[in-house]
Amino acid sequence: MAPITDIQYYCFLFCILLVSTLLFRSYAKKPTNPSTFPPSPPSLPIVGHLHLIGPLLHKSFQSLSRQYGPLISLRLGFSPCIVLSSAALAMEVFRTHDLIFAFRPEFASTQFNIYNGSNFFTAPYGTYWRFMKKLCMTELLADRQLAGFVGVKQEEIRHFLRRLLESSESGKPVDVGAELTRLTNNIICRMAMTTRCSGSTYESEEVRKLGDEIAKLGGKLGLGEILGPLGKLDPFGYGKKLRNLIVQFDELLEKVLREHENDGAEGTNEGKDLVDILLKTSKDEKAEYKLTRTNIKAFLLDIFAGGTDTSAKAMQWTLAMLINHPDILRKVRAEIEFTVGETRLVEESDIHNLPYLQAVIKETLRLFPVLPIIGRECTEDCKIGGYDVKKKSRVLINLYAIMRDPDSWEDPDSFRPERFLMKSRENLQRQEEIKNQSSKFLPFGGGRRGCPGASHAYTIMHLTVASMVQCFDWVNGDNGLTEVSLEQGAGFNLRMAHPLLCFPIPVAKLQPLIPTVL
Numbered sequence: 139m140a141p142i143t144d145i146q147y148y149c150f151l152f153c154i155l156l157v158s159t160l161l162f163r164s165y166a167k168k169p170t171n172p173s174t175f176p177p178s179p180p181s182l183p184i185v186g187h188l189h190l191i192g193p194l195l196h197k198s199f200q201s202l203s204r205q206y207g208p209l210i211s212l213r214l215g216f217s218p219c220i221v222l223s224s225a226a227l228a229m230e231v232f233r234t235h236d237l238i239f240a241f242r243p244e245f246a247s248t249q250f251n252i253y254n255g256s257n258f259f260t261a262p263y264g265t266y267w268r269f270m271k272k273l274c275m276t277e278l279l280a281d282r283q284l285a286g287f288v289g290v291k292q293e294e295i296r297h298f299l300r301r302l303l304e305s306s307e308s309g310k311p312v313d314v315g316a317e318l319t320r321l322t323n324n325i326i327c328r329m330a331m332t333t334r335c336s337g338s339t340y341e342s343e344e345v346r347k348l349g350d351e352i353a354k355l356g357g358k359l360g361l362g363e364i365l366g367p368l369g370k371l372d373p374f375g376y377g378k379k380l381r382n383l384i385v386q387f388d389e390l391l392e393k394v395l396r397e398h399e400n401d402g403a404e405g406t407n408e409g410k411d412l413v414d415i416l417l418k419t420s421k422d423e424k425a426e427y428k429l430t431r432t433n434i435k436a437f438l439l440d441i442f443a444g445g446t447d448t449s450a451k452a453m454q455w456t457l458a459m460l461i462n463h464p465d466i467l468r469k470v471r472a473e474i475e476f477t478v479g480e481t482r483l484v485e486e487s488d489i490h491n492l493p494y495l496q497a498v499i500k501e502t503l504r505l506f507p508v509l510p511i512i513g514r515e516c517t518e519d520c521k522i523g524g525y526d527v528k529k530k531s532r533v534l535i536n537l538y539a540i541m542r543d544p545d546s547w548e549d550p551d552s553f554r555p556e557r558f559l560m561k562s563r564e565n566l567q568r569q570e571e572i573k574n575q576s577s578k579f580l581p582f583g584g585g586r587r588g589c590p591g592a593s594h595a596y597t598i599m600h601l602t603v604a605s606m607v608q609c610f611d612w613v614n615g616d617n618g619l620t621e622v623s624l625e626q627g628a629g630f631n632l633r634m635a636h637p638l639l640c641f642p643i644p645v646a647k648l649q650p651l652i653p654t655v656l
């Protein structure tokens with residue numbers, strides 16, 4: 139069958155909506171007391187509010203919330219949802235009602251996942267989720283465990299710098315996004331399984347590619363959500379493709395698990411990778427939850443699909459902002475030069491002495507949260523912002539709007555890393571302001587379902603961006619323009635609309651430090 143175009147896809151979705159909504163409306167009941175429910179913009183009979191939504195969902199939600207308030211009720215085709223766009227309301231979800239909102243909505247696409255029901259990301263709040271969360275925080279993604287991978291991260295960043303240097307020698311621009319994705323994938327892959335794959339890089343490379351494709355297809359399938367239950371019909375076969383990819387992923391992981399089992403995973407966790415820890419836990423008869431083989435593979439899929447592309451995209455935005463703000467790039471470099479000197483490459487242990495670099499990363503995540511919207515579902519009726527929210531409502535939290543809200547942030551659309559810095563002589567009011575940032579700076583979500591990989595993501599972003607700035611000057615490779623286009627691409631992730639192509643120019647005195655052979 140010839141590949142379908144996006145236009146055909148949208149037309150098809152529209153036709154199905156037209157027919158099915160007419161049927162649905164004849165059965166649907168109106169709420170008994172609509173006035174206590176969140177306000178809703180005027181809707182059309184068939185598409186609901188779809189006509190108000192552009193290709194950038196987070197931006198469309200942001201402009202609707204500016205018009206109708208920070209809590210609105212929408213219907214996107216067949217999908218009703220409540221959209222929340224202020225820090226105060228997010229805190230009601232993450233703090234006041236954290237427990238009843240510790241669930242994720244069920245998406246039609248999950249039925250194409252052969253691990254459905256075993257993933258950590260989508261798991262309902264219950265024994266399995268609590269067990270995995272604890273395992274993440276105390277072992278898998280605990281600082282102690284991550285510290286054991288300092289060498290892996292350093293080595294992979296050296297490889298990355300080497301590749302940049304080779305590109306600069308070839309005179310061709312580098313696709314920065316592709317290189318960063320390769321870097322973050324390689325790091326996660328080695329952390330998860332490479333202690334046993336080091337002899338044959340085939341599995342790790344394949345797992346990396348599949349994880350990447352699965353994440354992309356998952357995003358595409360999300361579009362079918364507007365069909366509601368009809369999305370399950372999988373009109374264009376994306377679901378089938380997704381299932382096939384996960385089956386391939388599964389076969390590779392089986393091989394990796396068997397290799398690990400043959401080598402044995404006894405003793406302490408020291409020097410062990412994530413698969414070792416997961417296998418050891420699955421054999422623990424006294425564990426509060428009996429981890430299955432499918433749980434292990436589903437968790438690995440979660441961290442490949444959710445933990446690599448995210449950091450890579452955030453770093454692309456950071457570099458773009460630094461190219462567009464050369465004065466800020468100079469400050470980051472000066473800080474590195476002052477702290478690290480010019481005789482060695484920056485290391486993980488230097489990061490805590492680089493507050494300005496940290497502020498730059500935070501400011502980028504504030505302006506460009508790579509997961510701009512997060513979904514939660516409540517298990518009980520509750521009140522948010524004084525409005526009634528019904529049990530099982532799908533609540534979408536617009537992190538993008540929250541972190542650009544003029545009521546929370548001064549000059550919200552400007553890139554000003556200084557807002558995250560506190561000087562020792564700062565007045566009390568400013569100290570209080572910085573302390574309060576945690577309730578409105580939410581790139582990793584919040585509450586008990588907040589991202590467990592934040593600490594790892596920060597380390598990778600700090601170290602990589604510091605290395606890129608320390609070793610190279612960056613010139614935009616797009617048609618000789620000085621500034622990088624900050625246009626956002628369509629999709630569920632906040633990505634750049636155009637590939638970030640750049641010429642890395644090595645800083646002469648540091649070039650000899652980039653290893654030629656690793």
Ligand code: HEM
Pocket residue numbers: 258259260279440441444445446448449452507508509512513581582583584585586587588589590591592594595
């Ligand atoms: C810049 C990088 C990253 C960003 C911006 C990010 C952001 C997020 C966000 C917004 C959520 C949803 C939180 C919520 O519902 O409140 C999330 C969940 C999650 N993230 Fe990340 N993430 C990043 C990197 C990572 C990494 C490196 C890993 C793993 C190594 C990871 C693993 C997860 C997992 C497993 C969940 C699901 C947690 C749950 O449902 O309990 N993330 N992330």
